[in-house]
Amino acid sequence: MLSRNLEQWRKDRNITTPDYKVFFENIIEELLEPMYSKDCINQFKKEIIDMYYIETKLNTHEVIDAIQDIKVFCNNETALMGYDNKKCEDEVFKEINSRKQCPIQKELWEETYPVGKWEKDKNQDESTLYKANYSSCKRV
Numbered sequence: 001m002l003s004r005n006l007e008q009w010r011k012d013r014n015i016t017t018p019d020y021k022v023f024f025e026n027i028i029e030e031l032l033e034p035m036y037s038k039d040c041i042n043q044f045k046k047e048i049i050d051m052y053y054i055e056t057k058l059n060t061h062e063v064i065d066a067i068q069d070i071k072v073f074c075n076n077e078t079a080l081m082g083y084d085n086k087k088c089e090d091e092v093f094k095e096i097n098s099r100k101q102c103p104i105q106k107e108l109w110e111e112t113y114p115v116g117k118w119e120k121d122k123n124q125d126e127s128t129l130y131k132a133n134y135s136s137c138k139r140v
Contacts, residue, residue: 012118029045099120103121
């Protein structure tokens with residue numbers, strides 16, 4: 001189920017190739033999200049990338065190792081907090097899949113070719129957005 005959700009997510013958002021810099025930025029953003037506002041996060045993310053990210057040829061096996069370590073840390077922290085990882089994954093995909101693409105970008109992508117980062121529809125009706133119910137994921 002998770003792999004099918006990820007395949008659809010990549011297809012819908014035109015994610016076709018690995019990009020460690022984008023991954024790095026996404027991880028920074030998610031780590032800061034519980035503590036800071038969106039404006040602060042974007043500023044911090046830019047500062048961190050500018051200061052610490054180096055464009056270089058990366059060893060694929062070292063990247064895979066780092067990604068898998070992060071995954072283990074995430075799954076472990078989720079379990080230690082008393083939540084079921086599988087149920088949490090299901091909830092996050094319900095939330096992600098409820099989002100609509102920016103209509104202007106969607107039209108451009110349909111007319112030509114998908115390019116750039118997938119953009120949310122900022123005017124999407126709030127009532128159509130699913131909010132992950134993590135309370136339902138607590139282990140008993």
